[in-house]
Amino acid sequence: MLQTLRRSRISGVGKFLPPRIVKNQDLEKLMNTSDEWIKQRTGIEERRWIEPGMTNAAMGHEAAVQALKDAQKTPEDIDAIIYATLSPDHFFPGCGVMIQKSLCPGKTVPALDIKNQCSGFLYALSVADAWIKSGIYNCVLIVGGEIHSTGLDQSPEGRDIGVLFGDGAGAVIVEPTDKTGDGILVTKLHSEGEHLEKLWCHGPSSSDFPRLIKGSQVIGESYFPSMDGRFVFKNAVTRMCEVMVESCQSIGVKVKDIDFVVAHQANLRINSMVLEQLEVPAHKTLNTLQKYGNTTAATLPIGLQEAKEGGLLKPGQLVAMVAFGSGFTWGATLIRWS
Numbered sequence: 001m002l003q004t005l006r007r008s009r010i011s012g013v014g015k016f017l018p019p020r021i022v023k024n025q026d027l028e029k030l031m032n033t034s035d036e037w038i039k040q041r042t043g044i045e046e047r048r049w050i051e052p053g054m055t056n057a058a059m060g061h062e063a064a065v066q067a068l069k070d071a072q073k074t075p076e077d078i079d080a081i082i083y084a085t086l087s088p089d090h091f092f093p094g095c096g097v098m099i100q101k102s103l104c105p106g107k108t109v110p111a112l113d114i115k116n117q118c119s120g121f122l123y124a125l126s127v128a129d130a131w132i133k134s135g136i137y138n139c140v141l142i143v144g145g146e147i148h149s150t151g152l153d154q155s156p157e158g159r160d161i162g163v164l165f166g167d168g169a170g171a172v173i174v175e176p177t178d179k180t181g182d183g184i185l186v187t188k189l190h191s192e193g194e195h196l197e198k199l200w201c202h203g204p205s206s207s208d209f210p211r212l213i214k215g216s217q218v219i220g221e222s223y224f225p226s227m228d229g230r231f232v233f234k235n236a237v238t239r240m241c242e243v244m245v246e247s248c249q250s251i252g253v254k255v256k257d258i259d260f261v262v263a264h265q266a267n268l269r270i271n272s273m274v275l276e277q278l279e280v281p282a283h284k285t286l287n288t289l290q291k292y293g294n295t296t297a298a299t300l301p302i303g304l305q306e307a308k309e310g311g312l313l314k315p316g317q318l319v320a321m322v323a324f325g326s327g328f329t330w331g332a333t334l335i336r337w338s
């Protein structure tokens with residue numbers, strides 16, 4: 001006889017933003033841009049950039065400590081770690097083992113890194129959900145963390161992308177729930193590698209021969225992210241709408257049944273178009289982009305933390321998360337919040 005799989009829930013949330021605030025006006029001094037252009041085209045007013053000495057894993061650690069406290073857990077309780085980032089501190093190994101070392105030294109829990117850019121957090125959540133559902137683990141820590149500032153072209157030529165991204169980390173704790181109907185109801189994920197060069201960073205690349213020349217300082221076009229902004233914009237709107245509808249249909253609910261949407265933070269115009277097309281009223285969401293810019297894998301856990309802290313997430317609500325990013329990869333998840 002088939003046994004009903006148990007469900008998982010997000011029991012704790014946390015975030016860490018580096019204290020250094022970089023306003024649009026600060027970027028006007030580096031690039032040929034303006035506060036007015038950035039605000040009007042993206043909605044971003046300021047972002048956080050790290051100071052030398054800060055690491056991605058150190059930000060992730062701070063976010064994880066807060067998430068553990070929120071879930072009333074200790075590092076001793078963690079069974080597994082998943083770290084979503086496109087900007088790891090090292091080429092290898094990933095940030096997951098760095099968190100294992102700093103949070104639970106001596107406890108050899110598994111640590112997995114996920115490189116799925118803006119949808120990395122949703123990919124991580126689906127892995128944690130599967131682990132919990134199948135009974136393999138009982139307490140999974142997910143971190144989404146990024147340091148973009150050290151990899152952006154901050155010269156006048158870098159304005160296309162340099163103004164968009166910020167640094168930061170968010171974390172959640174995922175645990176089983178016994179309450180019928182609660183927790184993660186569905187996650188739908190997709191990819192379309194055909195468009196990988198529409199938003200990517202070529203190097204450092206193992207396919208370059210040699211990858212790096214010893215002793216040389218490599219600063220080249222291929223080491224900065226590049227993007228076809230308009231193409232990404234259109235695909236982001238289309239795919240995020242599609243996957244929200246797909247997720248709802250798969251569990252027999254309607255988009256209008258959703259109580260709150262935490263959407264990836266790339267551009268306020270993208271998010272308002274998605275909500276408008278789905279007929280979700282603006283009061284059912286929150287945006288953090290104005291303060292933090294696009295922190296890729298960190299935007300969703302940061303958004304969740306701010307929504308929870310602000311009292312916007314209530315038990316019993318149907319909460320959606322949706323993201324689209326480089327790859328292209330995209331996805332959505334629906335959670336009965338508890």
Ligand code: ACO
Nearest residue numbers: 033037041118159160163229230232233236266267324325
């Ligand atoms: N400041 C001033 N002018 C700028 C800047 C800047 N920072 N960047 C570009 N411009 C100029 C361009 O050179 C162009 O000038 P031109 O008309 O003389 O050629 C003009 O502004 C318009 O440029 P577009 O790229 O056509 O502007 P658009 O309205 O498409 O906005 C933007 C650009 C904000 C990047 C938009 O396309 C976008 O948000 N796309 C989505 C991409 C994204 O958010 N990616 C992040 C990662 S993916 C994700 O998270 C979903």
